[in-house]
Amino acid sequence: MITTAQDIGELPGPADAAALMDQLLGHVRIQILHGVAALHVADHLATGARTAQEVAEREGTQPRATYRLMRAAASLGVLSYEGNRRFGLTGRGHLLRTGVPGSLRSFVLMLSGHWQRQCMGLLPDAVRQGTSQARAALGADSFDYLAQPEHAEEAGQFGEAI
Numbered sequence: 001m002i003t004t005a006q007d008i009g010e011l012p013g014p015a016d017a018a019a020l021m022d023q024l025l026g027h028v029r030i031q032i033l034h035g036v037a038a039l040h041v042a043d044h045l046a047t048g049a050r051t052a053q054e055v056a057e058r059e060g061t062q063p064r065a066t067y068r069l070m071r072a073a074a075s076l077g078v079l080s081y082e083g084n085r086r087f088g089l090t091g092r093g094h095l096l097r098t099g100v101p102g103s104l105r106s107f108v109l110m111l112s113g114h115w116q117r118q119c120m121g122l123l124p125d126a127v128r129q130g131t132s133q134a135r136a137a138l139g140a141d142s143f144d145y146l147a148q149p150e151h152a153e154e155a156g157q158f159g160e161a162i
Contacts, residue, residue, distance in 0.1 A: 032072045033096070034112035036079075037105045041070065042089055042096040045079070049088035106160035113154050115145055 036042060044055045052067035059066070070087045073079040078096065079087045089097075095104045110116060115138055122133035138145040146155040 029076060030108070030112045032069065032076060033078065033108045035069045036073050036093075037096050037108045037112075039066075039069070040098065041066075041073065041079070042093050042105070043098050045087065045089045045093065046097055049080075049082040049086040051085045052087070053085075055087075106157045109157045110154070110161040113157060115142065115151070115154055 039055075039059050039061060041055060041059075044050060044058050052070050053063045055061070055070065056063040056066040067085070070079055071081075073093070074081045074087060076092075077090055078093045080090050080093075082088050094100065095102065096108065097103055098105055115134075118137035119132075119134050119142070122137050125136065126133045132141070134140070134142040134145065140148070145151055146158055
């Protein structure tokens with residue numbers, strides 16, 4: 001079937017395509033933020049700008065991959081590029097530090113963590129059925145899942161985030 005402007009109203013333009021593409025890349029952004037939070041990048045930069053090599057040595061990560069993550073985080077405005085392969089924290093970056101007032105680190109880890117990804121992956125089923133899909137995704141309701149000892153880290157992130 002050929003769709004015409006008469007069939008759908010106004011045809012989408014380049015701005016619509018750009019806006020939708022921006023939304024489609026949201027999962028990439030949250031995973032970049034997850035990497036920064038999980039690997040304590042913001043904590044390593046709390047006292048000043050550092051190179052990816054320095055962060056990698058402190059965190060025990062691979063330097064080139066750490067550099068790519070830090071470049072990606074800079075593209076999101078979480079880190080700033082200071083020159084000479086050094087990165088610093090922006091205001092947003094400080095919000096990913098551990099144990100600082102107003103930190104969103106645990107919230108990022110919770111939203112990008114296993115149990116949330118698994119449940120959100122079944123969103124169409126939840127809408128079709130009008131019920132939570134946690135049991136289908138996790139084998140237990142959300143709170144029962146988080147109460148299991150092997151999920152203590154995720155439960156802690158949830159508790160801190162809430």
